[in-house]
Amino acid sequence: MADSQTHRSAECRICGSSVVFQFAARNEELWRCRACGFLQVAEEPSPETLDAIYSQSYFTSSKYKDDPVALSRENSRRLKMLSECADAHAEVLDAGCSTGDFVAYAKDSFQMYGNDYSEFAIQLAQERNPELADRLMAGRLEDSVWSDRQFDAICLWDVIEHIWDPVQALQDLLAHVRPGGAILLSTPAADSMMARALGVYWPFMTPPEHLSFFSLDAFKAAARAAGNCQVVSYSRRGKWANLAFIAYKMGRIAPKWFPTALLRPFQMWPLKKISIYVPTGDILYVVIRKATAPATVGSISS
Structure with missing residues (x-):
């Protein structure tokens, strides 16, 4: 873990204001911006650490095993959100597309493209x-692998929390959105009651996999810093998940409380096939629109 004294005068990666130490999780320091509230991992992981995190096992673990009910319900929500922001058959980039679940779900409605950090994915x-x-291309989101193309919309489903410099990432993406186009994203809501209550035991508190934790105010600050865009809608939701995924998260966050032997039955049929809606309200959905489009702030439908 980095020396805490090194980071006491560090600046927020979004707005440049001072940050204050909050807590340590998984041997990583978390610091919160005094101005915008952005919660951020103190030390940037090395390329070797990222390669280890996003290895083949990351995409073949129980976290990514197919659950037709949960995946379908999540993708249905996302497709409805996209359909409200882009015309039918518009060109859409799924940035951080993983193994292509949403690409496959949306390809009959839109002209889908995708990229991900992992070549295996x-x-x-x-x-x-x-x-x-x-x-479908492999590469870092920040590397702008689609340098010769603009899209009507770009999706970032559960991606921006993995990015060290979210403002730069938004600027790179906005450069590849047509005027009036949209960026749609989901990310853990660090200002939710669940996040505040659980602290280091919050299921999404998994540094250095997750590096950036947003409240709504922090994300609005990131959009302002990126420039040339405006937040036009947002909501906080729960998640559809099967019992295997829930058990996976419990074991990863608090292995002492939830040892493998205790959670193993939830990984087995038929329990692992049971999907439930968990009304945590700790997933933030946001739409930002590139300049030239009218903007009204409000809540999106479920």
């Missing part, structure tokens, strides 16, 4: 969507 996405293989 993209290989699986291409196998799942062979007709779109040339539209």
Whole structure:
């Protein structure tokens, strides 16, 4: 863990204001901005650490095993959100597309493209969507792998919390959104009651996998810092998940409380097939629109 004294005068990666130490989780220091409330991991992980995190096992663990009910309900929510922001058959980039679940779900409604940090994940996405293989690319989001193309919309489903410099990432993405186009995202809501109550035991508190934790105010500050865009809608929701995924999260966050032997039955049929809606309100959904489009702030439908 980094020396805390090194970071006491550090600046917020969003607004440049001073930050204050909050707590340590998984041997990483978390610091909160005094101005915008952005909660951030203090030390940037090395490329070697990122490669270890996003190895093949990350995409083949119980976290990513298919659950038709939970995946369908989540993707249905996301597709409805996208349909409210873009015309039918618009060109859409799923940035951080993982193994291509949403690409496969939305490809009949939109012209879908995708990229992900992991070459292994993209290989699986291409196998799942062979007709779109040339539209699915591996590479870091910040590297702007789609440098020669603009899109009507870009989706960031559970991605921005993995990014060290979210403002730069938003600026890179906005450069590839057509005027009036939208960026749609979901991310853990660090200002939710669940997050505040559980603290280091919050299921999404998994540094250095997650590096950036947003309240709504922090995300609005990030959008302002990125420039040329405006938050036009937002909501906080729970999540559909199967018992296997819930058990996976419990074991990862608090292994002493939830040892493998205790959670193993939840990974087995038929329990792992049971999906429930968990009304945590700790997932933030946001739409930002690139300049030239009218903007009204409010809540999106479920």
